[in-house]
Amino acid sequence: xxxxxxxxxxxxxxxxxxxxxxxxxxxxxxxxxxxxxxxxxxxxxxxxxxxxxxxxxxxxxxxxxxxxxxxxxxxxxxxxxxxxxxxxxxxxxxxxxxxxxxxxxxxxxxxxxxxxxxxxxxxxxxxxxxxxxxxxxxxxxxxxxxxxxxxxxxxxxxxxxxxxxxxxxxxxxxxxxxxxxxxxxxxxxxxxxxxxxxxxxxxxxxxxxxxxxxxxxxxxxxxxxxxxxxxxxxxxxxxxxxxxxxxxxxxxxxxxxxxxxxxxxxxxxxxxxxxxxxxxxxxxxxxxxxxxxxxxxxxxxxxxxxxxxxxxxxxxxxxxxxxxxxxxxxxxxxxxxxxxxxxxxxxxxxxxxxxxxxxxx
Amino acid sequence: xxxxxxxxxxxxxxxxxxxxxxxxxxxxxxxxxxxxxxxxxxxxxxxxxxxxxxxxxxxxxxxxxxxxxxxxxxxxxxxxxxxxxxxxxxxxxxxxxxxxxxxxxxxxxxxxxxxxxxxxxxxxxxxxxxxxxxxxxxxxxxxxxxxxxxxxxxxxxxxxxxxxxxxxxxxxxxxxxxxxxxxxxxxxxxxxxxxxxxxxxxxxxxxxxxxxxxxxxxxxxxxxxxxxxxxxxxxxxxxxxxxxxxxxxxxxxxxxxxxxxxxxxxxxxxxxxxxxxxxxxxxxxxxxxxxxxxxxxxxxxxxxxxxxxxxxxxxxxxxxxxxxxxxxxxxxxxxxxxxxxxxxxxxxxxxxxxxxxxxxxxxxxxxxxxxxxxxxxxxxxxxxxxxxxxxxxxxxxxxxxxxxxxxxxxxxxxxxxxxxxxxxxxxxxxxxxxxxxxxxxxxxxxxxxxxxxxxxxxxxxxxxxxxxxxxxxxxxxxxxxxxxxxxxxxxxxxxxxxxxxxxxxxx
Ligand SMILES: Cc1cc2nc3c(=O)[nH]c(=O)nc-3n(C[C@H](O)[C@H](O)[C@H](O)COP(=O)(O)OP(=O)(O)OC[C@H]3O[C@@H](n4cnc5c(N)ncnc54)[C@H](O)[C@@H]3O)c2cc1C
Numbered sequence: 001x002x003x004x005x006x007x008x009x010x011x012x013x014x015x016x017x018x019x020x021x022x023x024x025x026x027x028x029x030x031x032x033x034x035x036x037x038x039x040x041x042x043x044x045x046x047x048x049x050x051x052x053x054x055x056x057x058x059x060x061x062x063x064x065x066x067x068x069x070x071x072x073x074x075x076x077x078x079x080x081x082x083x084x085x086x087x088x089x090x091x092x093x094x095x096x097x098x099x100x101x102x103x104x105x106x107x108x109x110x111x112x113x114x115x116x117x118x119x120x121x122x123x124x125x126x127x128x129x130x131x132x133x134x135x136x137x138x139x140x141x142x143x144x145x146x147x148x149x150x151x152x153x154x155x156x157x158x159x160x161x162x163x164x165x166x167x168x169x170x171x172x173x174x175x176x177x178x179x180x181x182x183x184x185x186x187x188x189x190x191x192x193x194x195x196x197x198x199x200x201x202x203x204x205x206x207x208x209x210x211x212x213x214x215x216x217x218x219x220x221x222x223x224x225x226x227x228x229x230x231x232x233x234x235x236x237x238x239x240x241x242x243x244x245x246x247x248x249x250x251x252x253x254x255x256x257x258x259x260x261x262x263x264x265x266x267x268x269x270x271x272x273x274x275x276x277x278x279x280x281x282x283x284x285x286x287x288x289x290x291x292x293x294x295x296x297x298x299x300x301x302x303x304x305x306x307x308x309x310x311x312x313x314x315x316x317x318x319x320x321x322x323x324x325x326x327x328x329x330x331x332x333x334x335x336x337x338x339x340x341x342x343x344x345x346x347x348x349x350x351x352x353x354x355x356x357x358x359x360x361x
Numbered sequence: 362x363x364x365x366x367x368x369x370x371x372x373x374x375x376x377x378x379x380x381x382x383x384x385x386x387x388x389x390x391x392x393x394x395x396x397x398x399x400x401x402x403x404x405x406x407x408x409x410x411x412x413x414x415x416x417x418x419x420x421x422x423x424x425x426x427x428x429x430x431x432x433x434x435x436x437x438x439x440x441x442x443x444x445x446x447x448x449x450x451x452x453x454x455x456x457x458x459x460x461x462x463x464x465x466x467x468x469x470x471x472x473x474x475x476x477x478x479x480x481x482x483x484x485x486x487x488x489x490x491x492x493x494x495x496x497x498x499x500x501x502x503x504x505x506x507x508x509x510x511x512x513x514x515x516x517x518x519x520x521x522x523x524x525x526x527x528x529x530x531x532x533x534x535x536x537x538x539x540x541x542x543x544x545x546x547x548x549x550x551x552x553x554x555x556x557x558x559x560x561x562x563x564x565x566x567x568x569x570x571x572x573x574x575x576x577x578x579x580x581x582x583x584x585x586x587x588x589x590x591x592x593x594x595x596x597x598x599x600x601x602x603x604x605x606x607x608x609x610x611x612x613x614x615x616x617x618x619x620x621x622x623x624x625x626x627x628x629x630x631x632x633x634x635x636x637x638x639x640x641x642x643x644x645x646x647x648x649x650x651x652x653x654x655x656x657x658x659x660x661x662x663x664x665x666x667x668x669x670x671x672x673x674x675x676x677x678x679x680x681x682x683x684x685x686x687x688x689x690x691x692x693x694x695x696x697x698x699x700x701x702x703x704x705x706x707x708x709x710x711x712x713x714x715x716x717x718x719x720x721x722x723x724x725x726x727x728x729x730x731x732x733x734x735x736x737x738x739x740x741x742x743x744x745x746x747x748x749x750x751x752x753x754x755x756x757x758x759x760x761x762x763x764x765x766x767x768x769x770x771x772x773x774x775x776x777x778x779x780x781x782x783x784x785x786x787x788x789x790x791x792x793x794x795x796x797x798x799x800x801x802x803x804x805x806x807x808x809x810x811x812x813x814x815x816x817x818x819x820x821x822x823x824x825x826x827x828x829x830x831x832x833x834x835x836x837x838x839x840x841x842x843x844x845x846x847x848x849x850x851x852x853x854x855x856x857x858x859x860x861x862x863x864x865x866x867x868x
Contacts, residue, residue, distance in 0.1 A: 060621040061728050083627055112568070119574055120546050133817045141726040142758040143543065143798035145532050145581045146806075146813050147841065148825050152545070152577030156569075173627035195487050199511060201598040201667065223669030270567040274488035291568045312566040329571040334559035338828055339572050345824035357572065 005067070008050050009134065009165060015046075016163070017132035020349040027353050028159035030069060031096020034105045038158050038356045040323040048100050051165060056140075059084055062171050063123060063140045068100025068164040075099055079171055087115035087172040091250050100164040106156025109250040110206035110217070113198075113273070113288040115172070119155035124168035127154065129161070130347030140168045153342075159353040160361070161346040175205070175219035177226075180242035181234035183214045187277045187284065190214045194289040195274045202228050208249050209286040210256050217246060249287070256285050257294075264298035265321030271313035280307055294318070305329060328357065336360060376823050378845045379838050382469035385449055387426050393447060394427060394471070397439035404428045413472045416457040416464040417519075418805055425452070425466035430474045434554065434590045437473070441588065442558035444471055450837050451556065453584040455496060455527030458519045460722070461803030463530065463583045463839060470834075473588060475526050481505050482591065489596040490549060490566065495526025495589045499533075502594060511596040514541035517799075518707060526589045532581030534799040536632040536706075539757035540665075543799075545580040547595050553579065553587035556830045566593060578825065583801055584836045586829035600665035603631060604675055605699045608682040609656035609689040613637055616658035617732035619685035620756045623662065624729065626681050628674065632663035633757030634706050637736065640751040640764075641705070643712040650705030653689055660687075660756065661702055709753040710764070717749070717766035721778050724806075725789030726760045726798035738788055739763055746777040760798035761789070787812055802840040810840075811847035819844065 019026050025043030035041060052069040059082040066075055072092055079085055089109030090102040103125075108117045124138030138144055138151035154164060185193060190209040197204055203220035216234065218225045229236070237245070248254040257266070264282070273290035282297025297304065301317065308315040314329035331339065336358070343350070343361045350361060387405075394403050404410060405427040415422045426449075429440045444451050450470030457464050466472040478494035481502070485491070486509035491502055499520040503512040516535030517523055523533065529551060534543045541547070550564035564576035579586055610616035616635055623630060636644070636659050641652045652659055662682070664674040675692055682690050693699035713720040727735055732754070739750050749766045763785055767778040786796045786809045796802070796809040810819070822841040826833070 058728070058730060060625040061730060062624060063728070106569075106574075116542065116546055117569065119577060120542065129821070135818050135821055136815075137818065139793065139795055140728060141794050141798070142539070143534055143726045143755070143760045144795040145797050145799060145801050146795045146810060147802070147818070147822050148586075149532075149545070149577045149581055150821070150825065153574055155574055155577075157573055161573075173629065176627070195489075199486055199489055199509065199598055201600050221666065221670040221673045223673045224667055227667055227669050270565070270569050272488050272490070272566040273568075274485070288568060314565060314567060314571050316571065331572050332562070334555065334561050335563070335572065335575070337559075338555075338561065338575065341828035341831075342573055342825065345821070345828050 005051055009128070012128055012163060013132040013134070016128055016130065016351070019351050020130055020132070023349065024351065025354050026351050027356075028100075028104070028163045030098030030101035031071070031094060033092060033094030033097040034101055036319055037105055039327045039359070041356055042354060043351070046163060048163060049098060052098075054078060055166060061140070062142070063168055064171055065124070065140060065166060065168040066099050067166050068098060068103070070099045072097040072099055072102055080174070083174050084171045085174050086121065086169065087111055088118045088121055089250055090118055091252065093251065099167060103155055103164060103167050104157060104159050110208065110246055110287060113207075113291055114205045114219070119152045121170045122151045122155055122167060123170055125151045125154050125164060126166040127162040127164050130349055130351055134165070138168065142170065158356045160343060160357050162352060177222040178205070178217060178219045178242070179225050179229055180237040180245065181216045181218070181229065181232060182237055183216070183234045184212060185209070185214045186212060187286070190286065191274065191277065191290045197232070198273065198289050202231065204228075204289070206246060206249070207287060207289050210284065215245065217242070256283070259296065264296060265317055266319040267295040267297060267304055268316045268318040269293040269295055269308050269313055270316075271308065271311055275311040275313060278307060278311075280304060301325070326359065331358070376820050376844050379843050380833055382448070382450055382467070382837075385426070385447070385469045390447055390449055390471070391427055393443045394429060394440065397443055398429060398431065398436055402430050402432060402436060404430070410472075413454065413457070413466060413474070416454070416459040416462060418460055418462040418465070418803065421462045421465050421804055423466045423468045425468070425470055425472040428472045428474060430477055432477050434560070437554050437588060437590055438558045438560065440471065440473060441554055441556050444834060445556050445558065445832060448832065448834065450834050451588070452836050453526070453530070453588045455524030455530070456498070456522050458523040459527060459531060459801060459803060460724075461797070461801040461805040463801050463803040463836070464527075465804055467837065475524065475588075478526070478590065486511060489598075490593055491596055492591060492593050493525055495529070495592055496524050499523050499525055499528055506596045507599075510599050512599050513594055514547055514597045515544050525592050525594065529580055529589055529592055530582060530584045531799065531801045534755070534760070536634060536755065539633060540629050540631045541597060545577060547597075548576060548580060548592065549595055550593040551576065551579055551589050552591035553589045555587045556832060556834050561587065564593070581801070583803060583840045585826055585840055586835065588835070600631075602668050602671050603663060603665040603699060604671050605632075605693045605702045606662045606675060606678050606682065607652070607691040607693075607702050608660045608662065608687040609653040610658045610660070610686065611656065611688050612686075613658045613736045614733035615686045616660055617736065617756075619660060619682055619687065620732065621729055622681050622685050623678060624757075626677060628677060628681070630662050630678065630757060631665040632661065633755075634661040635659070635732075635754040635756035636706060636709065637752040639749065640709055640753050643716050643751055644705040644708045647712040647715055648704050648708045650701050652705055656688065661706055706753065709751070709762075713751060713764040713766060718768045718770065719766070719778075721765040721767065721782050723761065723763045723765070723782055723785050724797045724800040725786050725794055726758065727789050727792045727794035729756070729759045731792040731794070732756065732759065735761065735788065735792060739785065742781055742784055746781040748774065748777055748781055750781070755798070758798070759794065783809070804839055807840065807842045807846065810842045816844060819847070
């Protein structure tokens, strides 16, 4: 197996070096489940799926090292068999989603506010850079401050810095118990309530508000979940329905996400959890205790960005809309300079997914 | 494309050898700084510079050309611009408690102290965030948050003295980071000034920010990328109750396995610490924590949460520990008893200083399952080098702090301690771990970086630095070794007698 992998990696290195010298753009791609995300992809598809498989997994270490082309579903099944999980609940958005794609997209699911984001769980990476070199950063241990934290930099880089070969991720035990509650609340009430609860030691592991209903998930020790239910009240949701619901939130398969807005788009708004209601035309789905708000709206991008920036956040065009403009929130000039130089540090010829993240590189 | 080409041409020299700053004109520098700083914000008399000549790694001392103590961000910008113009190195400094020489001045540079940035700008209990200046002490944040039932979770044992700016620069940890995360997991945003004098906002008050994750890069970057002038941290609700289990083992390997079994049982303790028998004996004599002296190793395992949750978890922990062969399991019956259990662990460093004229503290991290192997290897090394070593571990996350005891006054002991330490660090790397878990590379472990990383990665680290600091003026010569340096190999130990802050509990 690993001989085979070595062969693949050295072929890939050759292809990258050739592309760099000829100026051919490459687009690292796993299952293609996140092709819709970011600016319109360009470049020859560079299929990462041949490099797959779990390299090492020791549940008592809380770490798994996995090749980037491994299907996310395969990894999650392996973890579940040992009572563990990827606590950041990465969305798959399609059956072919790979671990490398999940890391490159950097997206996290419902448990994000409680457990941390994908980047918080990245411990190490092995990658091929734009010079065709294999580089390793970080490692398989929780605490590691040797060298700059390049591993986490890969989270959300959308294949623009190199081809991920392997990632080491921190994993966590699945909670002993979960319960789901529902409350009838307005947008403003839900945001206020979620932030109040957030300041108390309550085992809230996910929240979702839409159309006047707040759904809350509790996770933890049986005793903790039980006492939190008593404190919070609300209406209980059966276990099977609850699982279906949270899965659909994570994968955006709820009917809410299926509605097409004529001439509009689905925006991902990242805001301080306590930010006031948006007051923008359109429909909203609010997660992460108020920190992630999905907006289905036909309002012009500039207006959305302005409002969100006022509230201390940023807006990304998530689905639909024009993908040849600024999909992610524009960066101030000094930050753009640093980001451009970083891109060049990993990919001096600018061959990896040019323009996927920003028009400028 | 053009500037990329140029930089590639420049690369080899920057990677291979340290820049030479010996031509810097001190008089010109002081004149230039005096123009941008008010009276009282600039010092250059050797007497005034003395307090800044070292950080917590006191074996290394250097005098800077000048110390700048700005009052506000505009002055930080001015200092950095000036130094950039004149090609002068700048070393940022918080409280100077760092243990790897990160804040050690550059002899041809300016030491930039952020001590006057000591204000909590804004604390918002509703969104559980605090905006603080970098010179605010770690504990001061938790104290300010306490009335709201909140605290700042990362708790390095230097927390009464160290600053949040220093914590960001070192990605500081504490005994509770297995459950609550390191500094990197508890930051939302930093505001910083680049060496070119540009102000950058990295991260945001939301949970993420557009573009590459520069916040991750900044955390643990040892003052080499930009100077932090403001930090937004996340605050955590204080748990209602904490209880601690003390478990004794008649065998070190068994204790190591018990650690793995706790985790395998799906428990993430709030703290999980281990001490071997010599460490227990050393502290018991000092603080009388009531540790069982016949045990070959003890574990401290903490649970926090609601009273019901803690009761349930403590029950599960005790069952696992008993099954793993603990000879004794004690649960703290009161807050006083819990503090007593911890008092011994926290006194490990001072205790080492009492039983030995000198000691050398290591900071490697290894996969938890290799703990037993590491302990056996250390035992063998004690024989090989003819020196004793007492072991305290953040066992939950595999972070080791072996304390090598020696007497620098005795012929050859110093060198033997050095080699002993080097072998531990190299074994940490060989076992799949790292040379530093939380104290940073600084100047202390810069040579061991060469064992952990290959040339290609070291070059890449220089390129990452150049993306923020193309002129290479922020803390040069630290954290990332030049390729020439990798050819050399030398290190100095911490002298117990000279460790600053002797009263702070050490982890
Ligand atoms: C007794 C004792 C116990 C300790 N226990 C722990 C522990 O449990 N866990 C742990 O992780 N560490 C521990 N440490 C190490 C040390 O306290 C931490 O590394 C701490 O984060 C350093 O903070 P400081 O303010 O003292 O920084 P300094 O020592 O002043 O500086 C450390 C580094 O940060 C840089 N820096 C400082 N401020 C800024 C800024 N504003 N912008 C950019 N760079 C900056 C400096 O250049 C330097 O590289 C301990 C130290 C002592 C002495």
